[in-house]
Amino acid sequence: MSKIPKSHPRYNSLISREKIVQASNNGLLAESAMIAHGRGEAFDYLLGEKTSRSALKSIKEVAKRLKGAKKPVISVNGNTAVLAGEELIKIAAIISCPIEINLYYRTSLRISKLLDLMHGYKDKISKENPPEEWKGNWVEEINNVKILGENSQGKIIGLEGPRSICCVDGIEVADVVLVPLEDGDRCEALIALGKEVLVIDLNPLSRTSRNATVTIVDEVLRASKLLMKELLISESNEEIWDNNIVLIDALEIISNSMNRIK
């Protein structure tokens, strides 16, 4: 697919960009999805394109909350599916939860294309070796991951129109929602419904970042890989969570990145 050499200092970012462009050409993404991706690129650039210590703290907190949830669900939009779909299926297998394809700009064609993409990932992953720390039947757990999104009779109370649509056995019933790259309105509505909302967002100033229960200020693929590892380690953490601390830390990193030129 790509001619970018692995030695390129921004290899991962450029590969992600290529994936997004290709997915957009294939009709998997909404019209402005590439613009959203570009905004993310800029913030990631300012964050130094690496997972900060405080983002890792958020990842650990998210792992703890996913493990403790009664009805967790992972809500995935187009960009998330393209960038980190495989990792999120592995996470869903580890915590035995469904994945819901849930689109802000919902069309049945895009839902169906993204379902195909995710089912393709499932087939691929089930043929791979399980993660090192995994104990159990990997193939079975991967096969058991439900990809919801087609039958969406549920509703996110507090929202109107197509963006209020969700799955009854997914977001509607969930107590904890891991939703990378979420829209601000929806994040607020989910919080208002009393759900724990765990987000991955590169902009620490976004409404989503500021309203979520836990915000991982990190790139979705990097964060998902680390989250999978955290879920496989049994480490208890009894701290009380203050989400503002990680947001302020991310802002300080961005702020300090400005010293690069001086």
Add this chain to the structure above:
Amino acid sequence: MSKIPKSHPRYNSLISREKIVQASNNGLLAESAMIAHGRGEAFDYLLGEKTSRSALKSIKEVAKRLKGAKKPVISVNGNTAVLAGEELIKIAAIISCPIEINLYYRTSLRISKLLDLMHGYKDKISKENPPEEWKGNWVEEINNVKILGENSQGKIIGLEGPRSICCVDGIEVADVVLVPLEDGDRCEALIALGKEVLVIDLNPLSRTSRNATVTIVDEVLRASKLLMKELLISESNEEIWDNNIVLIDALEIISNSMNRIK
């Protein structure tokens, strides 16, 4: 075109986004142009979506250098044409210089579509009232603005392949190039050829920003409107230019924007 109310606090940004999405749908832009636009959106957001005092200082410096140039040219890519094509034609009319459509990912189809777009703008502007401070024959000056790009037998020495292509009577012969949204490699190559390179770039850390003769850290439409005004005012400015000062100032604004949450 849009349902965004004029009272929306981010009206201009959202209108620009719509224009870019529509132009992309119409085949005017390269595949990753929307991603580039998104990066710009993020930086503009951090800059508070307004022209800073130091950006205005850069705009005044650019006006002075364009007026003093022997052979100025304005180099325009897809995003620039879509976002600020009309304003740049007015600027070209005021300083009597050509505009060159010059694309990093050059295809003859996109060149021809962008030429059509710019010629359409010329027709439109020539029917409008001239700017208040203008003295002269507006219609004639607008009609005289050459839109180059089709016959491109020139070469930017130091670059290879399609991105080295330029027009003999445009960039190749120019002593001063106003090139909003330029690529880093090309900016360096133009500087190496001894040309003055005047850029508009929202990322004060980009290679383009850091290598240009004068960098306007601002959004291309806002900056172009102000540049037009500056060109119509005769104000002399004899300071020696230090481009680092405006870059550091932009970085400080971004850095301070991080305090919004605290």
